[in-house]
Amino acid sequence: MATLAPPEQKAPPQHVRRKGVTERQRPLWLLTPGGLLMTVVIVLPLILAVWISLIDLDQYTLRRWVEAPFIGLGNYVESFSSGLLNSIWISVSFAVLSTLATVPIGIAAALVTQNKYRGRGLVRAAFLIPYVLPSFVVASVWRTMLQPDGIVNAWLSKVGVDGGLWLSGPRSYWTLILVEIWAAWPFIYLMALAALQSVDHEVHEASAVDGATWWPKLTRVILPYLRGPVLLACLLATLNHINNFTLPFVLFGAPAPDDVNVMPMIVYVTSFQSLRFGLSAAMAVLSLVLIAIPLFVYLRAVRLDVHEEGGRK
Amino acid sequence: MSTSASLEATRLLPRWLLATLTTVLVALVLIPVLYIVLASLNSDVGVASGEFWPSSWSLDSYSRIWRTADLSSGILNSLIVCAFTAVASAILGTTTAYVLVRYTFFGRLTILRGLVGLQSIPGTLMLLPVFVLFSSAGNYLGITVIGTRWGLFIAYLTFALPFSTWVMVTYLRGLPRELEEAARTEGASTIIILWKIIFPLSLPAIVVSGIFAFLLGWNDVLFASVLTRPETHTAAVALSILGSAQEGGALPVYSQTMAASLICALPVVLLYLTFQRYLVGGLTAGGVK
Numbered sequence: 001m002a003t004l005a006p007p008e009q010k011a012p013p014q015h016v017r018r019k020g021v022t023e024r025q026r027p028l029w030l031l032t033p034g035g036l037l038m039t040v041v042i043v044l045p046l047i048l049a050v051w052i053s054l055i056d057l058d059q060y061t062l063r064r065w066v067e068a069p070f071i072g073l074g075n076y077v078e079s080f081s082s083g084l085l086n087s088i089w090i091s092v093s094f095a096v097l098s099t100l101a102t103v104p105i106g107i108a109a110a111l112v113t114q115n116k117y118r119g120r121g122l123v124r125a126a127f128l129i130p131y132v133l134p135s136f137v138v139a140s141v142w143r144t145m146l147q148p149d150g151i152v153n154a155w156l157s158k159v160g161v162d163g164g165l166w167l168s169g170p171r172s173y174w175t176l177i178l179v180e181i182w183a184a185w186p187f188i189y190l191m192a193l194a195a196l197q198s199v200d201h202e203v204h205e206a207s208a209v210d211g212a213t214w215w216p217k218l219t220r221v222i223l224p225y226l227r228g229p230v231l232l233a234c235l236l237a238t239l240n241h242i243n244n245f246t247l248p249f250v251l252f253g254a255p256a257p258d259d260v261n262v263m264p265m266i267v268y269v270t271s272f273q274s275l276r277f278g279l280s281a282a283m284a285v286l287s288l289v290l291i292a293i294p295l296f297v298y299l300r301a302v303r304l305d306v307h308e309e310g311g312r313k
Numbered sequence: 314m315s316t317s318a319s320l321e322a323t324r325l326l327p328r329w330l331l332a333t334l335t336t337v338l339v340a341l342v343l344i345p346v347l348y349i350v351l352a353s354l355n356s357d358v359g360v361a362s363g364e365f366w367p368s369s370w371s372l373d374s375y376s377r378i379w380r381t382a383d384l385s386s387g388i389l390n391s392l393i394v395c396a397f398t399a400v401a402s403a404i405l406g407t408t409t410a411y412v413l414v415r416y417t418f419f420g421r422l423t424i425l426r427g428l429v430g431l432q433s434i435p436g437t438l439m440l441l442p443v444f445v446l447f448s449s450a451g452n453y454l455g456i457t458v459i460g461t462r463w464g465l466f467i468a469y470l471t472f473a474l475p476f477s478t479w480v481m482v483t484y485l486r487g488l489p490r491e492l493e494e495a496a497r498t499e500g501a502s503t504i505i506i507l508w509k510i511i512f513p514l515s516l517p518a519i520v521v522s523g524i525f526a527f528l529l530g531w532n533d534v535l536f537a538s539v540l541t542r543p544e545t546h547t548a549a550v551a552l553s554i555l556g557s558a559q560e561g562g563a564l565p566v567y568s569q570t571m572a573a574s575l576i577c578a579l580p581v582v583l584l585y586l587t588f589q590r591y592l593v594g595g596l597t598a599g600g601v602k
Contacts, residue, residue: 026416027416027503028412028416028418030409030411030412030503031409031424033405033408034405034406034408034474034478037471037474038431038471038474040446040467040471041439041443041468041471042431042434042439042471044446045439045442045446046438046442048445049438049441049442052441052445062448063452065445109334109338111326112326112335112338114323114325115331123339125586125589126339126343127338128585128589128593129343129346130342132581132582133578133581133582134531134577134578134581135532135534136532136552136553136577137577139553139556140552140553140556140574141345141348141349141571142345143556144352144571145345145348150360150361150567151352151363151364151365154362154365201323204323214325214326218325239433240433245435245535246532246533246534246535246549249535250534250553263435264435264437267438268535272539280441281442284435284437284441285438287435288435288438291433291434295430298429299426299429299430
């Protein structure tokens with residue numbers, strides 16, 4: 001418990017609680033509906049996913065999946081020869097590049113909306129638009145704009161550039177990154193803005209008295225305040241990029257072109273188009289192992305920030 | 314004078330840079346948005362040939378889309394499933410968070426950590442086993458879950474619950490407990506305390522956790538594409554089918570797709586505009602869309 005809130009915050013209420021409510025009165029039964037749902041729809045399926053990854057389950061054995069043959073690690077071995085490594089590479093590079101690109105945009109947006117001016121409210125509302133729009137809407141819109149005869153190529157040809165194909169071939173990878181950047185930078189912006197607003201006014205004034213010009217003041221005084229929150233946001237953003245299924249699915253359709261066959265896509269297609277359920281489950285379990293690394297770091301980091309974030313609300 | 318001086322002190326960027334950056338960023342966002350609106354007022358052929366300004370303006374796409382795609386039943390299904398998810402998730406999230414914040418018990422820390430961790434479990438990992446489990450309920454117990462609205466509701470509720478609960482945990486932590494203690498000594502039961510004290514006091518946070526649950530369902534394509542039949546398709550599935558159908562050589566319906574996109578975005582945009590103040594706080598606290 002002490003890990004979730006500073007001990008000095010936690011101690012006095014504990015004392016009061018012991019007086020007010022006896023152990024017997026704890027209404028733990030209130031946890032049952034949530035606990036039941038979690039068990040049936042998350043814990044059981046997680047165990048089931050591991051089990052399915054160890055059996056040879058396809059469309060013929062699906063109806064009586066309990067009796068499907070057990071093949072041990074066969075699916076795991078096969079998943080490495082079925083393009084999983086390629087998908088892992090695409091997913092990770094796509095996620096990291098998207099995160100790296102959104103950081104400067106998000107911080108810049110936070111910096112320009114920090115000071116009050118007429119119309120700032122409108123600018124802030126506009127900055128939230130890409131984030132507010134559902135992923136499937138963003139993907140449909142960009143899919144239309146990036147058609148071979150669509151608006152993007154029409155504009156490119158006006159300046160004498162042959163646009164070519166955006167939604168298939170090697171370039172689809174960069175299309176995916178560009179659209180993801182367009183949709184995801186406001187997240188970094190929100191986190192950076194929250195951090196920027198918690199910088200003390202004295203800090204600003206002190207550096208103004210020092211007569212520092214804007215660039216050194218920004219890089220030496222202000223940006224260090226953003227490092228922690230923005231790093232945390234980066235971890236979370238990277239996890240969200242890796243898990244993003246909707247964007248590639250709606251942008252390119254399933255099966256996706258080889259160059260954008262990210263992990264969620266290959267898991268989905270192997271299950272629901274190739275109907276190789278066992279193989280797909282093995283891939284999904286392996287992808288969870290990959291997710292677990294940044295997730296673990298995030299869980300460690302977020303505990304330290306819980307108090308601060310809880311206090312802000 | 315002093316206010317302008319202090320304003321000057323917090324100004325981080327020189328004016329010219331501020332103006333340039335703002336213009337570029339706003340253009341980056343608004344040009345695609347303007348394009349959606351213009352394309353939805355254009356004709357399908359006009360959009361297909363790459364026009365920005367429509368050569369002929371009409372509201373045709375908005376009337377024809379309802380026949381082209383099964384959008385009306387999709388929106389109805391989405392609204393029903395997501396509204397129930399929002400209400401159930403907000404209520405369950407509040408009661409669960411109340412116990413987690415106000416009482417200590419074995420396993421409490423694990424649950425709290427789980428609430429944060431579960432938000433990052435990939436949906437594609439859960440989809441197959443949930444599908445197998447739901448279809449087993451049909452095969453072995455005779456209960457049809459796949460293809461029904463309430464099957465989707467159960468799935469969304471479960472995936473929304475960790476975040477809803479987390480939002481409520483961060484809020485309830487800051488709530489003073491004097492009122493509850495007083496009610497408790499008057500002999501009020503936990504249910505009465507929740508209903509008469511906790512719910513009214515934490516209404517802003519409850520609204521936030523409900524809206525996020527609603528959006529989780531509204532934005533989902535993954536589960537809806539597998540757990541629904543054509544009659545129970547959600548708006549998201551209807552729109553993504555419309556997009557991939559055009560690959561199959563069907564007549565282009567690009568303008569109608571843009572109209573449908575705007576229609577599908579409308580509820581979400583309205584929710585954000587109405588509750589913008591609360592939601593931005595919720596976003597930064599929970600760090601999840």
